[in-house]
Amino acid sequence: xxxxxxxxxxxxxxxxTIVANKLNKKLKRKAEITVIDPEFxxxxxxxxxxxxxxxxxxxxxxxxxTKLLPKKxxxxxxxxxxxxxxxxxxxxxxxxxxxxxYLIIASGSxxxxxxxxxxxxxxxxxxxxxxxxxxxxxxxxxxxxxxxxSIASMPYKCPPAPLEAALLIDDYLRRKKIRDKFxxxxxxxxxxAFSIETVNTIVQPLMEDRGIDVRTFFNVDEVDTEExxxxxxxxxxxxxDMLIMIPPHEAQPFIEKSGIPHEEGGxxxxxxxxxxxxxxxxxxxxxxxxxxxxxxxxxxxxxxAPIIAKNILASIKNSNKVYKYDGHVQCFFITEIGKSxxxxxxxxxxxxxxxxxxxxxxxxxxxxxxxxxFVAKGIV
Amino acid sequence: xxxxxxxxxxxxxFCPGPLMELIRALKSxxxxxxxxxxxxxxxxxKDIPAWAEKAGHKLIEIKDYGDYRGFIVEKGEKKSxxxxxx
Ligand SMILES: Cc1cc2nc3c(=O)[nH]c(=O)nc-3n(C[C@H](O)[C@H](O)[C@H](O)COP(=O)(O)OP(=O)(O)OC[C@H]3O[C@@H](n4cnc5c(N)ncnc54)[C@H](O)[C@@H]3O)c2cc1C
Numbered sequence: 001x002x003x004x005x006x007x008x009x010x011x012x013x014x015x016x017t018i019v020a021n022k023l024n025k026k027l028k029r030k031a032e033i034t035v036i037d038p039e040f041x042x043x044x045x046x047x048x049x050x051x052x053x054x055x056x057x058x059x060x061x062x063x064x065x066t067k068l069l070p071k072k073x074x075x076x077x078x079x080x081x082x083x084x085x086x087x088x089x090x091x092x093x094x095x096x097x098x099x100x101x102y103l104i105i106a107s108g109s110x111x112x113x114x115x116x117x118x119x120x121x122x123x124x125x126x127x128x129x130x131x132x133x134x135x136x137x138x139x140x141x142x143x144x145x146x147x148x149x150s151i152a153s154m155p156y157k158c159p160p161a162p163l164e165a166a167l168l169i170d171d172y173l174r175r176k177k178i179r180d181k182f183x184x185x186x187x188x189x190x191x192x193a194f195s196i197e198t199v200n201t202i203v204q205p206l207m208e209d210r211g212i213d214v215r216t217f218f219n220v221d222e223v224d225t226e227e228x229x230x231x232x233x234x235x236x237x238x239x240x241d242m243l244i245m246i247p248p249h250e251a252q253p254f255i256e257k258s259g260i261p262h263e264e265g266g267x268x269x270x271x272x273x274x275x276x277x278x279x280x281x282x283x284x285x286x287x288x289x290x291x292x293x294x295x296x297x298x299x300x301x302x303x304x305a306p307i308i309a310k311n312i313l314a315s316i317k318n319s320n321k322v323y324k325y326d327g328h329v330q331c332f333f334i335t336e337i338g339k340s341x342x343x344x345x346x347x348x349x350x351x352x353x354x355x356x357x358x359x360x361x362x363x364x365x366x367x368x369x370x371x372x373x374f375v376a377k378g379i380v
Numbered sequence: 381x382x383x384x385x386x387x388x389x390x391x392x393x394f395c396p397g398p399l400m401e402l403i404r405a406l407k408s409x410x411x412x413x414x415x416x417x418x419x420x421x422x423x424x425x426k427d428i429p430a431w432a433e434k435a436g437h438k439l440i441e442i443k444d445y446g447d448y449r450g451f452i453v454e455k456g457e458k459k460s461x462x463x464x465x466x
Contacts, residue, residue, distance in 0.1 A: 153400075154396060154400050189396065189400070189403075190395070190396040190399060190427070191426070191427055191430055191431065195395060195396055197395075217430070217431050217434050217435070219403055219435075231461060233403065233435055234431075234434050234435040234436075234459070235435070235436060235458075235459025235460075235461075237461065237462055264404075293392075293393055293394055293397060
């Protein structure tokens with residue numbers, strides 16, 4: 001290897017930015033870090049939930065991604081078209097060839113509603129800033145009706161988000177004193193509202209207490225946006241006035257195109273502890289793009305970043321030390337304006353979240369600034 | 381005996397993984413054909429039979445392979461809809 005190791009990171013979202021900063025601190029002059037992203041538009045995605053009830057704006061969530069990255073890192077503004085894992089070269093869509101010694105895939109997930117032939121823009125979604133703004137625009141003028149919050153397919157990022165959306169919309173309508181004019185229906189593909197049982201025992205009764213109609217084993221088959229009916233594979237149908245659906249997710253197309261080991265949907269096959277891509281000692285994946293059976297969440301990427309940084313450092317120093325990710329994820333779960341749960345778990349220990357509390361709400365509220373100042377920059 | 385048209389190995393994946401794999405696999409076979417899904421998740425014992433019943437499919441057999449199970453599910457007719465678009 002040349003005197004400076006070449007580390008290339010694909011994607012400057014949550015995972016890519018944190019790992020770049022962690023590496024920069026550990027490696028100082030030992031490596032040259034290149035980050036590739038088509039836009040370097042960093043979005044604080046948890047804020048979409050505040051947007052749907054009119055408490056946040058698109059502008060408030062977005063920062064210039066280049067400013068969050070190490071000053072000395074190279075920033076390549078392009079999309080990756082493919083990777084040659086044998087030659088160790090990344091090719092961009094504007095024909096740049098970028099060689100690497102270590103590669104980190106941090107390209108997140110993408111929304112693929114176009115894969116459902118019946119999807120059109122009459123179906124609301126809040127997984128983009130524009131979509132979230134449209135939800136609020138529509139919601140604020142509604143005076144009555146049935147609002148359905150539904151999940152097109154699994155996996156999707158931030159598993160609590162659709163449940164939080166249902167609870168926040170309930171809270172919003174209560175504050176406007178028009179909740180009694182609405183039905184809120186929440187559909188879940190599995191036999192409970194939330195996949196993690198220990199969290200569900202708190203959350204599902206809470207939703208039901210608030211009058212949210214929870215329909216389980218509801219796997220979306222089709223939506224008729226003219227008649228405004230949602231059909232399930234299990235033979236149920238729900239009439240709605242407003243439908244908010246989590247669109248299907250996949251990993252980025254360059255993964256399949258490059259033959260990077262992956263599962264259906266393009267999710268990169270990684271070792272659950274070392275985070276190395278299957279069969280490759282110098283290629284890692286972080287965040288939403290992996291096939292790990294844990295939440296696709298920013299906090300997952302945050303906990304994975306130091307593991308990858310330490311493993312790369314060990315490899316550069318020719319040390320045999322191996323650092324292992326234990327599956328740690330923490331997140332807030334908003335139950336109403338002013339209250340939140342805190343969920344903390346890993347591969348072996350399920351979460352026991354306790355009761356919704358004000359303390360976690362304030363923490364959640366402050367987290368955007370903490371994220372941009374400390375988390376993204378790799379300081380904590 | 382129904383034909384097992386597709387076998388899906390969902391070992392190593394936990395709730396709701398095996399059920400989601402089964403749902404996906406059933407979409408790709410014909411009515412009357414069966415799918416076998418391997419699962420080592422205890423939750424599947426409850427989930428898969430309950431879902432199959434609700435969705436109108438038939439749970440043919442739960443095979444015990446020692447440290448995992450094979451759930452054989454036969455695809456049923458699609459449930460008819462209240463309204464059909466003209
Ligand atoms: C409504 C909502 C609420 C959420 N709430 C929470 C929460 O409370 N807590 C939490 O921890 N997480 C939350 N999340 C999830 C969190 O935002 C994501 O899991 C996190 O951003 C994943 O980080 P990532 O780096 O894997 O992907 P991203 O942050 O999405 O970044 C991926 C990057 O890759 C780039 N990219 C894509 N394709 C290419 C290509 N071909 N070449 C180069 N670059 C490419 C993109 O431009 C992007 O910058 C929430 C998400 C949503 C939608």
